[in-house]
Structures are given as structure tokens and as C-alpha cells.
Amino acid sequence: MPSKQELLDLQFIDARHKLIDLAAFLDRIDRHPGADDFRYAALKAALPILLTDRPDRARAVLDAFSDHSTEPIPKAVFQGALGAPR
Amino acid sequence: MWWLLIFRNPHRRLFDLQTFRPSDIFRMKYIEPHAHMVSRTTDDYEKLAIAGCEVLCEPAFWAGFDRSSAAGFYDYFRQLTDYEPKRAAKFGIQHYCWLCINPKEADDPGFAREVMDIMPQFLDCPNVLGIGEIGLNKNTRNELAIFEEHVQLALDRELPILIHTPHLEDKLKGTRLILDSLATFSKLDRAKVIIDHVEEHTISQVLDAGYWAGMTLYPQSKCSPNRAIDMLEIYGTERLWMNSACDWGVSDPLAVPRCMLEMKKRQHTAAAIEQIVYHNPRKFLSQSPRFV
Numbered sequence A: 001m002p003s004k005q006e007l008l009d010l011q012f013i014d015a016r017h018k019l020i021d022l023a024a025f026l027d028r029i030d031r032h033p034g035a036d037d038f039r040y041a042a043l044k045a046a047l048p049i050l051l052t053d054r055p056d057r058a059r060a061v062l063d064a065f066s067d068h069s070t071e072p073i074p075k076a077v078f079q080g081a082l083g084a085p086r
Numbered sequence B: 001m002w003w004l005l006i007f008r009n010p011h012r013r014l015f016d017l018q019t020f021r022p023s024d025i026f027r028m029k030y031i032e033p034h035a036h037m038v039s040r041t042t043d044d045y046e047k048l049a050i051a052g053c054e055v056l057c058e059p060a061f062w063a064g065f066d067r068s069s070a071a072g073f074y075d076y077f078r079q080l081t082d083y084e085p086k087r088a089a090k091f092g093i094q095h096y097c098w099l100c101i102n103p104k105e106a107d108d109p110g111f112a113r114e115v116m117d118i119m120p121q122f123l124d125c126p127n128v129l130g131i132g133e134i135g136l137n138k139n140t141r142n143e144l145a146i147f148e149e150h151v152q153l154a155l156d157r158e159l160p161i162l163i164h165t166p167h168l169e170d171k172l173k174g175t176r177l178i179l180d181s182l183a184t185f186s187k188l189d190r191a192k193v194i195i196d197h198v199e200e201h202t203i204s205q206v207l208d209a210g211y212w213a214g215m216t217l218y219p220q221s222k223c224s225p226n227r228a229i230d231m232l233e234i235y236g237t238e239r240l241w242m243n244s245a246c247d248w249g250v251s252d253p254l255a256v257p258r259c260m261l262e263m264k265k266r267q268h269t270a271a272a273i274e275q276i277v278y279h280n281p282r283k284f285l286s287q288s289p290r291f292v
């Protein structure tokens, strides 16, 4: 199993790139006209999970973006998925 | 190019030319257990063969648009059982398929049952492994009813089952509904069921219940190679496989060999890589008498 140092050598630049891209996305949404929506709110609500020390942050972020209702719905309103529950 | 970076890397610990031989993995055979080749070019078959793919399995799924009649599925099943095996064979790849009506089009139960009436004509074809990929899409009552009818069909014919779990925000709920539904089939052999497209929030429920789990390496909407490798490291390699699920969307038929390379970079042994990309799918698929 690689050490922390070895993983940093291998993946730090990629992780840094993804974080900067996310920061730029937040700036972009704020800078542009109009109202944001439930997706942006879900994204912002998930961000604090990154700063926790829990060992399953990826799972927690996925949970935050999930529909937690339990009953099947009567009929699909549309076929696709948007990435965050309304 | 990564091999130039090796020379510039002062640490040279991870990916050292002295220890890394591309042939370690590029000569390794693997199985692609989930790919929608009807949507891919013949060039893709060639790339898969060059990358070491020996066997490819194609579950029946949505075509990217709704078919206008059940007859559209008759032709699709002919394509899966006759045309694609021949196209794959030209590159030395053994092609198998799974048959069903997919959950997206199953929300119209009348239409779904028309398609299910066609299926028995094809279920005895030599490359048909079982029923799949059934499952849920938007977690509707109709989808669930048709899912359960497919499970019963598989039980009646003693066939393995491949299950699609919904996308994005619908996956968690859909996985729970699928697991609850499967639990009502007392005669179901859970070792003959694979629940595909698991992610970090669904994998433990699937494995804990005794099913196989599939990790799909698909851009943006499913797993990245590194996340899939994380799950392998956390949950072990028993009852897990990896696939590309390449289809009509932006997707990568070479996702599995790319993940093999990432595993190598993360110091997984050749034996460990071969276990997940070859021996595991072989073990699950061998439960179908058609798989040779």
C-alpha cells in the first residue's frame, strides 16, 4: 500500500486542479445573472463535509446529494436525473 | 507523457522504470462484464482486443431513445444474440448478453409485458447469460412491478440476474427498494445476482446482503478509477467486479484497462489486478451454463 507521501506525489496536482475548478465554478455561478437553484444549494450544503475528519467523506457527499424518501413514486415526471434531490 | 514525468520525478518511488513494466498489465487478459456495444464502433472492438479483452458481456438496455414498438426490441434482441457475437468474434472476443426490458421503458407496464412476451424466443440462444439489466430508473411503482416480474422469470428459468441501480440522486433510494424487493423472493440465490453501478453510499448494503456488486467506471455520473480502487481497498475483492458500461453517451470502452493501470500505480500486484478484472467476473458468470 502506498504511503501518504507516495499518494501525494501521485495525486496532489490532480486534487488541487479539481478544487480550483470547483472554486471557479462557485465564482462563476455567483458572477452570472439570475437565480441559482436546488442543485447549487445542495452543492454548498455538501462542502462542509470536506472539512470533517470522518473516514467516509465521499459516501457522506453522495448521501447529501441523494433522495432520502422511501416509497416508490406513482409515475416518473421525467426520465433523467439532475444530481441533487428537489 | 507519463514516462517522461518519471525521469523528472525526484522521488521516483512510485512509478519507477526499474520496477514497472507495461507488459505486466498490458498483456493481462481481462473480461469486460458490462458494455453496450450496439452503440459503439467496430474500432472499439479492435481497441478492446488490443487492450487484452477476451470476453465481453452486453446487458440489454435503453437505446438513448424510447422504441416505438415491441418489434423494436425483437430486432434489438436479434442484434444482441446474432450480430454482435459475430462482430466481436472478428477480434477474438467472446460476446455474451443479458436480456430484458430496461427500467426506463418499463414504466409503461403494458408495453413492457409485450416485450417480455418476445423474450422467451431468445432466452435459449447460446450467448444469453441471464436476465438483465433490470432494475429501477425513477423508482416508480410500475418499474418495480416489472422488475419483480423479471426476477420471477429468472427464478423460473434458474438464470442469473444483472441489476441496474438508478442514476445520481435516485441511486440510494432505488438500491434500497431493489434490496427490499429481492428480500421477498425466498428462493433467490443471492450469489447469482449482481447489483451494478454501486458507489460509496450503496456498496456496503449490497455486499452485506450477500449479493455481488459491480463498480462502473463512467465519466461524471458514476465511479472514477481511483474511487473504484478505494472501494476495492476498503471492501476487499470478494464479490466485486469493474466495468465500463460504455454506451451511446460520453463513455470509455477502455475504462477497465485504464483502471488496471491506476491499480498498478497504487502498488496493487498483478495477481490482485487479475483477480478483479478476470477471475471475479469469470467466477460470477460461470454460474450461467452458457458461459464457457
Ligand SMILES: [Zn+2]
Binding pocket: B034, B036, B059, B061, B133, B164, B245
Ligand atoms: Zn448498462
